[in-house]
Structure formats: C-alpha cells, structure tokens
Amino acid sequence: MRILSPASANRPRSRTFGAGFSEAPLALLCCATLALAFPVGNPQKGKHVFETHGCPQCHGNQGQGFSNAQTQAPRIGPTRLSQTAFVGFVRHPVGRMPSYPSQDISESELADLYGFLQSLAPSVKADPASANAQNGQRLYMSDGCYECHGKEGQGSTQTGASRIGPIQIPFPAFVAYIREPSAQMPPYSAKAVSDADLADIYAFLLTRPQSTPAKSIPLLNQ
C-alpha cells in the first residue's frame, strides 16, 4: 500500500476534508511512473472492514450511496477522494457521518477499506501506463477540464473543483467519477470522451508538478 510520509501522517488534521481533497494536506506524491500502480491495501480485507463497520447501512452494499434528506451518503465505491483525504474524512467527517477514530478502525484497516472501495470501480478499456501525456494535455484543454480545475489542475474554491494535479486516485476510480460524478461536476459520457482519451488525460495529470511548499515562498508567509 502507499505509505504516508511521516510528516503527513502525524499532522493534525482539520475537519475540512469533506470539502473535497483540494484542501487536504498533500500526501507524499509519487512520480508519474510509480504512481500508476497505486497500491491501496488489500481489497478482500477491506470488504470485511466495510461490512463489519456499518458502512453499507448508509452507503449501500456496493458503496453506491444514497442521497436524500435523511441519509445524504455519497457514492464511495469507488471514492473520488485520495487515500490521504479519505483517511482524514473518516477520522474527522463532516455532516452526518459518524467519526471513526483509530481505536475503531486502524490505519491498516483503512488502507484495506480504501482498496476495496476503489476495486468497486468498473473495469476500464484503457491503460494509462501506455497513454500519451502530451495528447492528454491537449485533451485536458479541449475537453474543458481546465475550466473548473485550472490549467495546472490546481482546483478552485469558486468552481468547487478539486485539485487534480498531480492526480491522486487510481485510474478506474478517476474514470468512474468522470462518468457518474456524485457532486456538481458535469458528467462526461464515453460518447463525449473515450476511455483511451481519459487515459491520456490521466497521464498528463500525473505529470503536473508538485505544489511548491508554502514555507519556501516568502510571499506566502506575510
């Protein structure tokens, strides 16, 4: 599984993860070539965690979610959150979801749970490992991704678009969310953007530069 950096793992977490992972502390990011693997725990063990901790009661047996005034549980199979944001949200949820502290679910169990949830993504007929990032950059612009997420994938609070550069979720979860977004994002059907095109876009997003740490920027310390 992917391991959080010590700095990230120990960092005090605020309760804003539910606003989307654009505000989440950055995970230790992989370089483009390594990130394609996205080790995310043991899905089989994760299924057990899912079933024994009450997740289906609100999110459904397949994590499909229910959205009504009583439940308001979004789809989480797969989740659009990065693993870091996912862990942060489970520990400090927003809204009606109960909190799951470490004595209830360990870090290891959460990693397995994340792996299970991401395994629920439908199969995808494309492989970003062999995708064309340069073409992905062109598609990122022509398909309008930049309009809400910014030209570097930095996200925007005004548009409500998450930070997606570099991308931090597995490719199948990326595709699943784009096809059927649970929030405000407009859906992109396969007719509009093929899986192969999404693989190229995904590859482009993996190449986006890491954020410059704020402490190294004098203008951001005033």
Add this chain to the structure above:
Amino acid sequence: MPKSQKASVKRRDFLKKAAMGAAALAAAPKLADGKPAGGTPGRPVAPVSPEAEFGTPPALEVLTADRTGSDFMVDVIKSLGFAYVCANPGSAFRGLHESVINYGGNKDPEFITCCHEESSVAMAHGYAKIEGKPLAVFAHGTVGIQHAAMAIYNAYCDRVPVYIIAGNILDATKRINAVEWVHSVQDAAAMVRDYLKWDDLPLSLPHFAESAVRAYKIAMTPPMMPVLLIADGELQENPIPDDLPLAIPKLALAAPPQGDSGAIAEAARLLVAAESPLIIADRAARTPVGLTRLIELAETLQAPVIDQMGRMNFPSRHPLNQTQRSRELACDADVILGLECSDFWGALHSFRDQIHRTSLPLTKPGVKLISITAADLFSKSNYQDFQRFPQVDLDIAADAEATLPSLTESIKSQLTSDRKRVLQDRGAQFAVARQESLERAREAAGCAWDASPISTARLCAELWAQIKDYDWSLVSFTTFVNRWPQRLWSFDKYHQYIGGHGGAGIGYGAPAAVGAALAHRKYGRLSVNIQCDGDLMYAPGVLWTAAHHRIPLLTVMHNNRAYHQEVMQVQIMANRHSRGVDRAGIGTTLDDPAVDFSKLAQSMGLHAEGPITDPKDLGPAIRRALAVVKRGEPALIDAYTQPR
C-alpha cells in the same frame, strides 16, 4: 424678481406656439374630398394668428432669467450633503447640469463626467459602500434610465442607497422636436420601479423640495435601496415665480429599526445554551461600527463566524473567523444566527446542478435558526431577489447592526461563570482551526505558483506584498479569484472591502471600484481593484472618468480572456448532451483577438502595462503602477490569469 422676468415669455411657450402654428398649417386634417375636417360644414377654418405663427414679437421677448427652478433644485441637493453627482450629460437635465456647475460652483456636488449611465449608478453604488451615504446621479428620463437599469437593480439587490434624479418633459406641448418626443415618457420611473424603494414626480418646486428630502430619508433607512426623482424640464428651466414660497424641509434620518426586546432575549437564551452556535453574516455591517459590534458578539459567545462577505463584516484573521469551514460548521451547529443574510436558505443547503436538480439540507435535524434582517421590512413581488423561504424558528425583522448591542448585552446578562469557562475552551479550539485554515490556504496557493497564465493565488499574493503596508482597500469583489484575498490577506478594517454586486449584473465591477476609490480619495487611502476582463468590456469608459477626475486607483486585471462563468455553463449543457465541449468557447471567450487592456487604458490616459504572462514580472509591474497611484492617478496592470 428682476423686471425682465416679469415680462418674460416662457421659452417653451414661445416654441410651443411656433410649433402649433406650423402644425396647424401643415397638418390640419382634411376629409377625403379635400375639405377641412371639423367645424361647421362649409365654414372655413380660421386662419392661424400671427402670434401663434411667429410667437411673441422680438421686441417683447425676454431671453434670459436670473434664477430658474434648477437653481432651487441645486439648493435642495446641496442641503442633502451630496459631494458628487455622477452623470452622462443629457438634454433632459440640462438645466440641472448648468445650475450645478455654475450656480452651485461645481462643488458639493461636483459634477463627475461618466460615459454611461450604468457607470454613473455603479459608481454611486461603490461610493455608498465606502462612504455610508449616497452620491447623486443625473440621468435622462428614458434612454438614461434604460442604460442605468441594471446598475439600479444591482444596488437594489445589494441594499445600497443610490439617489437618482432623471429629467423628462411631461407636458407634451412643451416638447420642441422629435428627439424630445422620443426622450419623453408618461411615467419615467415605471421601467425601474420594481427595483426602487421609492420614486416621485414632483409637480412644483415646493413639491420637489419635499420629495427630495423624503427620498433621501427613505433611501437611507434600512433596508437601504435606490430612489428616483423625476425633475421635469419645465420645472428645471422656467423662472421661479416671484410669489412662490420656497423652503427646504429639515432632514432627520430615521433611526434604524431594532429588534423586539422579547425576541432578542429569546435569541440570547438560545445562543447561550447552544453547544455549537454559528453566526452567518452577509450584509451585517453597514458601517465600521457594525464590524466592531459583530466582533463583540462573536467574542462574547466564542462562536464561529461565517462571513459571506456581502460587506466587510469580520476580520479575516480573527480566530473566530471560520469562513473556510462553512459547510462543516453548518452541519455541526445546533443554533445558527443569520445576520442580514440575502440567502439564508441557500447558506444551509447543498445543491446539485444535474438534469434532476436537487438540494439537501446541510444542517442536522432540530437545529434552531434565528434570523435578523431588515429585508423583512420591505418586499416586492416581481423580481425574485428575496430568495427561497427560510424556515426559521425566530425571525427578527430589524436592522442587524442596530440590534447587535442589545443582543450582546442580553447574552452577557445570561452568561454564568461556568458557562463563560466552557465558551473560552470552545474559542481556543477555533483559534487552532483558524491557523490551520490559513496554513492550508497557503499550501493551496503554492500549487501552480509558477504557472503561466498566472494563478489567481499568485496574483493576489503579489498584490498583497505591495499594498499591505498602506492604508488600503480592496474595491472589487473576490468571488472570481477564489476568495484568495480573504484567505491570504489580513482584513481588519471596515473600509478594506466593499463586498459584492448584489444582483450579479456583470459590468458592475469597474465602475463600482472607481466610485469606491472616489470615496477613498479624500482619506488618502490606496484603492485596489482586481478587475475581471469581461466586466470591464461592458463600459470601459469609466477608466477615462478615473483619469479625468484624477481618482487614484490601482487596477490589476484578472484577464482570463473569457466570460468564464458562461464557458462553464455551456460546458455543463454540452456534457449533458454528450456532444463534447470543444465548442464551449463559442460565444463565451474574448480571445480572438485578445483585448489589449493596457493599450485600452493608455488610450484613456492611464499608466498601464501588460499583458503580463510570467508571474515573476507581476510584482515589479505592480510596484511601478503603485508609484503612479501614489501620485493621485489611476493605473492598470494587465495580467493573463488562470480561469479561476
């Protein structure tokens, strides 16, 4: 009264008679057989008299007058304390115009030349939000008000006083030519009455004086809104009769309405007992005092504040400013106090704009909602700015700023020592959370830091570095730059932010910024405007107004070369139809050719640079522009930016 006036013939009467004579000759209706219509059959129509045909003989005609109605109107206007009148010149108020600049000495009010009535009103809108009182606007009764309409609507939605005087010629027989006919209207206020608080058509000078004072009082009573007076052309231009008693009524502004004492005590009880109270402030602070009062309330309760930024309500770095956690806190709250919320319902719900539009409450069951707003005291039907009906538990129809002292006092009287200790612990947690929010914002700002086009975070950080040591004011709203100023800068004075547009009528930004800068000028403050490109394209002539009147204003363009909100709207539709979004730029972008805003500004007399695409070049350019602004002139930096 001078002798000459006693014998004077009214200008319009003279012209009327001449016109009547000509009309009688040219247009006397005839029957089909060529005989004149009307009158006794067979009887000839009386010939037009020489007087009707040619007017008063030149020897008897008096062409000048020492004092006309417009002079008295200026006396009235001066009595109301207007420092400026913004106007695009128009014949319908030529009498007023001349009286302001000559009889009134062009001082209090000073005539500000505007290039569009929308600019005039939006300047007044921005000015009022800084100065706390209106400036006057003159406009043509037809085409002028038509141009001004959207800006009036913005001010109406934003609960801002704007004082408009429009010229018109009501008496049809006094209109001398075709243009005066097409520029006249039966009911000039009708086209904007739906978004005025009050209007009147005075028929005499005493009537004008009374209505002018009444209009000012109404505009300045919360909820504040625009008012409109019609100044008829005859009333402006005719000499003041000798025997006409003229006086200007005394103005006493109405004390803002305060909440009912019983309701205030109940609100205090709920807030003191709450485990997770939340304050949501939208247009809560009308004056600097409002900001101070909200701080006192929040600190007394140690309750978090969500600032919706309709006004400068609360210091951005105050430990209790939890604006970045609005959704989370709304979910957790057990008592929520809304202060002048324009959309209280919307603040407490989430929305999903898909084919099936849905909304869900953010709040937990049983939450108690308290609303204090003066909007409850004045409602109209047609325009839907009143938003969705909020199902509150305690509704206090009153001005929030005026009500806060009694609410805070009531809370203090109900707080026990034990309760105070609990509240202090609560406050300490918010202080930690506030610091975390700031750190998160800074980390997020580091993303795309060196990107080109320039990120909006970088633009705001570069700007903050240059202005933070001045007495500055951000005279533009921050929605389209991701609220970076409020996330990164330290706002702690009321005049440092003017809030939003009210009615989301684009084209407000540039003139409102110039109007606010006009208000700041006498205080020597540095006015800063982050200017959207699409907004400036509506009426860029306001840059000339700033240059002409030496209004110091630093403008930095947020030039994303599009009406970007609309790009996204079209994209939503294209996605919904699975037609691809590559054509979403058709009709929504401003990029072929790209507008050269620096040349545009230079052509109107401003110092300007750009377009700047490399973020490293932005700081030095801002420094150079700042040197110009410090000399008392406007300057503009054009920066190519990320979409948001």
